[in-house]
Amino acid sequence: MADVTRRLLLGTAGVVALGALAYGGGRVACRFVPRNHPDFFSLLDIAPDDAAGRAIGRAALAAPGLPSDxxxxxxxxxxxxxxxxxxxxxxxxxxxxxxxxxxxLDFAAGRTVVVEGWVLSETEASLCAGRSLATQVA
Structure with missing residues (x-):
């Protein structure tokens, strides 16, 4: 086995120090970059975009008590x-x-909607309805 030389040890320490400096500098520099805060439509990505999710969205739009646009x-x-x-x-x-x-919290407060026999929170029913409306518009 080869012996660890002073040159190898110092070189390795230098590479690690440069990496840490670059990473830390990048973190500090990124703090001054304005962030793109998501809007309402970014929350629609949480709702499933499959046939079942779209069906729930359409049924939720027909349910009383939820907004329809x-x-x-x-x-x-x-x-x-x-x-x-x-x-x-x-x-x-x-x-x-x-x-x-x-x-x-919706369930705890009793804010639920019955959609085709399923009991959903108003939030999840609204997100599925929003996903359904957004895909109709696009």
């Missing part, structure tokens, strides 16, 4: 505190967790 859905959803917080975050994982927590 995108502007009304946006106003209704952004009135909820965790949804407002989800809109203010850039992290998709945090956004998804906040929406799930809002759905749990």
């Amino acid at each position: 995108l502007a009304s859905l946006e106003r209704a959803l952004t009135a909820r505190p965790l949804i407002r917080e989800a809109l203010a975050t850039d992290c998709p994982t945090t956004r998804r967790t906040l929406v799930q927590d809002q759905c749990a």
Whole structure:
């Protein structure tokens, strides 16, 4: 086995130090870049975009008590505190967790909608309805 020389040790330490400096510099520089805060339509990515999700969205639009257009859905959803917080975050994982927590709060408060025999929170029914409306427009 080869011996570890001083030159190899110093070279390795230098490469690690340069990497740490580049990473740290990048992190500091990124703090000054304005962030693109997602809008209401970015939350629609949380709703499933498959046949079942679209069917739920169409049925939710026909259910009483839910808004039937995108502007009304946006106003209704952004009135909820965790949804407002989800809109203010850039992290998709945090956004998804906040929406799930809002759905749990809906169930706890009794804000539910029955869609074709399924009991859904108003938030998830509204997101599926929004997804359905958004795909009709596009």
